[in-house]
Amino acid sequence: MAEKYKTRTERRKQTQVQNKGKQKKPKGLFKRVFLFLVTLGIIGMVAGGATFAYFISDAPKLDEKLLKDPVPSTLLDIDGKPFKEVGQKREYVEYEDVPKLVENAFLATEDVRFYQHHGVDIRRLGGAVMANLTQGFGAQGASTITQQVVKRSYLSPEKTLKRKAQEMWLSLQLEQKYTKQEIFEMYVNKIFFENRANGIGTAAEIYYGKELKDLELHEAAMLVGLPQSPARYNPFEHPQRAEKRRNVVLHLMNKHGFITKEEMEQAQDIPIKKGLAKKGQNQMDSTPYEVFVDQVIKEVEKMGDYNIFADGLEIHTTLDRDAQEYVHKMLTTNEIINFPSDTLQTGITLLDTKTGEIRAIGGSRSADFNSGWNYATDTKRSPGSTIKPIFDYGPAIEYKKWSTYEQIVDEPYQYSNGVKINNASRQHYGKMTIREALGRSLNIPALKTFQEVGIDRAQGFGKNLGLPIKEDLVEADAIGGGKLEVSSLDIAGAYSAFGNSGIYNEPHSVKKIVLRDKSTTIKNKPESRAVMKDSTAFMVTDMLKSVLKQSYGTGVLADIPGLPVAGKTGTTNYSAEDKIKYNVEPGGALDSWFAGYTTNYTAAIWTGYENKSNFLGKSSQGIPKEAFRKLMQHVSEGKETKDFKQPSSVAKVGIVKGSDPAMLPNEYTPEHEIVYEYFLKENEPTEVTKKYEKLKAPYNVNAVYDQNGNEIELVWDYEESEDKEPEFEVKISSDKGGEREITLNEHALTIQSVIPGAKYTFTVTALADGQRSDPVSTTIEIADPNAMEELPGTDPEETLPPGEENAPGNGNGNPGNGNEQGNGNDSGNGGSPGNGNEDGDGNDDGQENPSEGWPGNGGNVTNPPATDSDDD
Template sequence: MAEKYQTREERRKQLSNQQKGKKQSKNIFKRILLILVGLGVAGMLVGVAAFAFMVKDAPKLDEKLLKDPISSQLYDLDKKPITEIGSEKRDYVNYEDIPKNVEEAILATEDVRFYKHHGIDFKRLGGAVIANITRGFGAEGASTITQQVVKNSFLTPEKTLSRKAQEAWLAFQLERKYSKEQIFEMYVNKVWLDSGGHGIATGAKVYFGKELDELTLPETALLAGMPQSPANYNPFKHPDRAEKRRNIVLSLMHQHGFITKDEMEKAKAVDVTSTLVPEEHRQNGDIPYDAFIGHVVKEIKEKYPDIDPFSDGLKIYTTLDTSAQEYVEKILNSDEIVKYPDEKLQAGITLLDTTTGQIRALGGGRNQTGDFGFNYATDAKRQPGSTIKPILDYGPAIEHLKWGTYYTLEDKPYTYSTGDKINNWDNKHMGVMSIRTALALSRNIPALQAFQAVGGEKAKQFAINLGIPLKEIHESYSIGGFGGKDKGVSSLEMAGAYSAFGNNGYYTKPYSVIEIVLRDGTKLDMKPETKVVMQDYTAFMITDMLKDVVRSGTGKKANVPGLHLAGKTGTTNYSDEDKKKFNIPRGAVPDAWFVGYTTNYTAAIWTGYDKKYENFLVGDDQKIAQKLFKNIMENVSEGKEKSDFKVPNSVEKVKIEKGTTKLASEFTPENLIVTEYAVKGHAPTEVSEKYHKLPAPIGLHANFEADKNEIVLTWDYDNENSEGIEFEVYASKDNGAEELLTVIPDKTIRLKAENGGTYSFKVIAVRDDLRSDPATTTLRVTAPSDVIEDEDDGQNEGVPDQDNEQDQDEDNIPGNNNGNQGGNGNGNSNGNGQPGQGGNTGGGNQGGNNGNRP
């Protein structure tokens, strides 16, 4: 019984404990629930408070701002107003006049649930929130058409929580105040379409020459797709990109049931360019300096995609030099300064400040029509030809291999690593030469050798650091033969790269905008970072070598007297196959460049034709780029300090024997000694042994034969060194100008004498480029048949000057003549020191060359 009792008692206690545990669990759950509810309420209150705080400064809805974009003001380098952009082009269209297919294209692209939400699409927002959490804030947008209208009308473009909150709040208010149709009308008339101005109706006229209701399906889809990135999808400038974007819109229209699959496919098959207004019929522009201002807009959109310079009411401070820009436009659009072969030839010009990288002027092309058309300075990508050699060949070799400007390469028959032959422009070879000469004369084979020596990857990286965006690297690039993924370079890119050479190795990406001021006063700094991209010795030595290009090389027509100028020419070639296929004349080229700089300015000029297989540069037309450079640089440099490039401490001068990498010796002929530059600590130490000084002639002797009125000049020479020796004979009379009489292998010469006077003679031994010290003597003839005085100056090696101890008065001619002069009769002419007897004239019957006068 006791066991049963204990068991029941235990069971009762256990049951009691279980009931207490359940109550405690319920209490804990209630507490947690209450805490969570409290936190939720608190969070909501905090969220509401935060939202209220963020929207408290939101602007009020303004109907005028909703319908009219706010133009932006542009200022030049001196902060003087240039022009306004944004209010010039806009054809307004009412909602009831918007064609159904236009509305459907926009809805499919921008906001297919537009008529179902109240300003904010929470379903779309959920997906965007997840994307922003997983990929970072701003990774994906969820803006509705309503929000875009609000953003473009009232708000700054930065992606912040505060701005997003204000955007949502104003979108909600906008939906309460206006109908969906009114909001859609606002959007259609506000969107920016680059060259097409503001609004879909304006874009229809500009791009297709049509009214809005005349647009075809592919034309409608193209316009609907442009607002996301107007500059990139401009069909005038980028038809390929525009077509891809149009096809995406067509796919979205089919996906959302607005068009059939067949309609989609037919529309995609239409070539974009076939639908556009022909170039010759495009609207004339009315914006000044549009090549420059168009790049300003592009630069802003690249850095701040959400900013619209045409509707955001900005103050844009640019780098423009209006005087330089006007001159560039004048030289491009008239024959007043440079003569052009025809109206079709095009040119792209970039003018930079060498030190800052600021764009001072852009020449977007010749005879351009319409605002913000194709810009040949920034948009054209052409092969650079030999202008690439400092960037891919000699610059990297100096940077990484520390070559001096004297370093030699051999211009000889040569091949690429593939075995394919490489030629120079003249199909000739010039032998061993310094890299200075090779660059000045634009030899291709030494350039390839330099590229191979430093290696393709290092060359590629060097170019990328200079703003040349190479995707690949091949040996053909070394002479400007780009291909594959690299179609070419722009004038803007080449100017930026060369400016680094002129700026001691510092590179700043060329830029046109210094600062933007938003409507709320926020300032956005647009200046890019300046980077060190090469050693100062590389920059200086490339610069010094490029000076020779304009002084004595291929770029002489670009030289400006009085300017310290460096630069490089470049032309490209047609393949043999293309020459035959298109019947291209001999010597014609598709592109001609000149890129150069001073300490103040850098300019890159490209010239060529759009249809390079129909038109080509021939003869002097290939020099137009140099002529443009010369005139522009001369114009902008007027009144500016014309300082030279400074030699950095990392560089030293060296005297090199021409054609070698060795130091000149004391015997190297002067005309074979060149002053070059070396990286300090890497100058050559080996002295050339090629040359040594030749022995001088000995026993130089002059006699006058009165009966023949001739002077006989004789000398001797060391027979051990006489092979191949010739003698330069110089003479002068009465301290007059010295004259080279002849170069002979003999050791005697006869010369006709004139009446009286003192004759000075000099004889130098020469062989190839070797020379000796001179042997000299003088001879005085007082009258046609009187006394002759022959004096050795003591420089005849091996023959002592044995004058009498007592000097003779110049007027006392008869008497004791010195031993170097043979006297009449018994006088010796071999320098034995015996005085001649009697003697008004020196004796001797040596043969010589008659008829030469001193």
């Protein structure tokens, strides 16, 4: 009864004591979890089903024509006009004609349970789902052969859930409508094998020059391995990758019981190149656009899993037809350039400077190029001196803030390891600006600049410009003779950034792709990147102008009058050992380059031979310059080409030539001693030179009239210095005869046929080194005797004004006439002939101070002849 009266609190405490130490049983826990998972699964299935239904709601319908026949793609030029259809060539193979060896290779590699599933391989799909959950969506595919047929016939290659759902749905339908053999036939005729090989029959012909039935095991395995990544495993360009992929196919064939281990190992031991046909020898459909089309195909493959030969794409390209046709004509005929031999090869890339769009490609000297070797994009050679703006002077301006006037010394020099470096001329030019060093393409200043910049900065600068730098640079890369090898496409892309104010756009030939559904567009516009300051781009460009414009420039033969253009030459030479080995003549070269640009176009041109045994002579080394000049003239005709714009961060400054540090000219510095260079505004020089003084003026300027000869003799003195040889500018004016100007080296001038009664003024100015002295003037009046004779009943003696008969001379009179006597006590040596009772200076002998008058001019008469001087 006592328990009855316990409070609730007491009862709860008692219960807790009784249950202490006992484990609580998870009653209903597993049941609740199970029900939750079942519910979640049902919800997921419903949601998934609804999503799946939504995804397949707009799936395309099966079309037998699209399943069996590849749809060619159309290429459009820059104006949107079609110029090429790609994909017509195809050797269709019936299922019965597919060798069992080839079928087994495909099954082992692509879909070993092809004949067991109904279009979708659930086991394979489960493994792919797990991989995608752990590694990200798209990490591993589970497509069966049936699904690949559907994808290549109807759908875009984008890895999305919607596309995958539609692919699975159409695959199930396809399996219901067609037999396995028919589906396999569709597959082997639809897949793409690179090099314009659409379908296994075409691939056998292009890669091995034989029919499908004649393929050997190692050949079939190589072909079957290609479709996974046709460009990556291309045996012509990537033989090591192709061999590795072929051996994987052989391994899978052995794993699934199609071949023995011995057969596998024997086939794996065969070199990948054995039996391969020469690239392009089985393709003959060539046009002026084939080289450009070759580049388009490469880019389309990189943009995604597209088959340009079968997917019916509409590809908008950057092609300029006129430019492409001109380049094709330039390389395949001798009408524009006279090539010395058919074996000499040339690669040309023409870009739009502002966008990086490829306007034309010259990739072969052969007129029947068709996916052959593209010398503009496939050939990689040392760049020679075209690399100097990229690895040397560009980084120096960018990082060291050098001006175009920066002084550098060309002198005997060596690499850091002690190896001697020479200029091509084997001469040294002493101290100069980096403008001149680049213009002359001197190696020693380039190496010094590279060392000043540092390898890391030079390397980073080059990578930003798109160069394929795969390993660290060495000092020889400063002059283009190191490890780096480039194509004309690489160099054109890098140079275009200099012409585009430091903005880099990756060269590209495709603007966009429109898929077969006409509603899906994939754009291809590479990101524009600022890879250098606009000041750097402008200053390098202005220096590269000097390469073409200055007399010392190595690229003067590439200059185009009236066109603002910049550029650089490049030459690579043989090593000392190779010169002996290949018997290279003096001056012979391995490669010759020219790269240049305007604000509209950029072009890079390479010329050389495939084999080192052939070398370029002097005339052949000039081909890139000639090709550049003619190509740029052609594409620029009728189009405005603006000059490169000077950025606000750059100042053009006049500098005293040779001054180090740079000094500003003073007002007396001769113009020819001033050079104009570009500086960053915060780095302009401030000190003014004290070297030059004001040019001295002539003195003792005097004009004397000779009545007998009716001429004036003008004379003056000048105090010459050792470093100046002046000229004299004499201006002659007359109140009756107008004005004229004479420049001469002498200190005297005779003026003939003097006009009687005229007043002459002479102004003499010294000229030297672009300077002008202060002018010095004198004036003389010539009396008119005829005017005096007209006065009736007068005598010349009577015409003298009163008081002037015995007027003393003033030191500026005319010379006396020998011993002629006047009418005073004058001996005649100090004044003019006496007139009436006039005398000169009495006993004056004419030996006046030169500063007061011309020697011997002791008197000055007003009767003819009379003289008036303003001698300074």
